[in-house]
Amino acid sequence: MMGPSAYLILSGILFAIGAIGVVARKNALIILMSVELMLNGVNVAFVAVGSYMGDPTGGIFAFMVMTVAAAEAAVGLSILIAIYRLKETIDITELSVLKW
Numbered sequence: 793m794m795g796p797s798a799y800l801i802l803s804g805i806l807f808a809i810g811a812i813g814v815v816a817r818k819n820a821l822i823i824l825m826s827v828e829l830m831l832n833g834v835n836v837a838f839v840a841v842g843s844y845m846g847d848p849t850g851g852i853f854a855f856m857v858m859t860v861a862a863a864e865a866a867v868g869l870s871i872l873i874a875i876y877r878l879k880e881t882i883d884i885t886e887l888s889v890l891k892w
Contacts, residue, residue: 799840806833820875820882824868831861 806829813826835854842850876882 796840796844800837803833803837803840806830806836808833818883818885820872820884820887823884824865824872828861828865831857 810826810828810830810833813829814823817823817826835857838850838854838857840850842848842853872882875887879887881887
């Protein structure tokens with residue numbers, strides 16, 4: 793059986809790609825997708841460590857993260873649709889809707 797190190801490296805790579813996507817991109821939809829990628833990287837780490845320890849807690853935490861990610865996607869996409877209808881763009885550099 794393979795140890796958790798390969799899975800943790802994969803998890804770190806997924807998280808780093810997601811973090812770079814959040815920092816480097818200006819499209820709000822791509823940013824949401826990058827956040828989902830970061831959450832999937834965390835899920836891989838939870839499941840890998842839980843499997844290595846023989847404890848189902850990692851899978852339970854991963855399930856909880858997936859429920860939060862689904863709610864985040866639904867709320868985020870609805871906010872994006874509302875902003876697109878108002879400003880006709882989802883480029884975050886052009887948005888100042890939430891500023892006073």
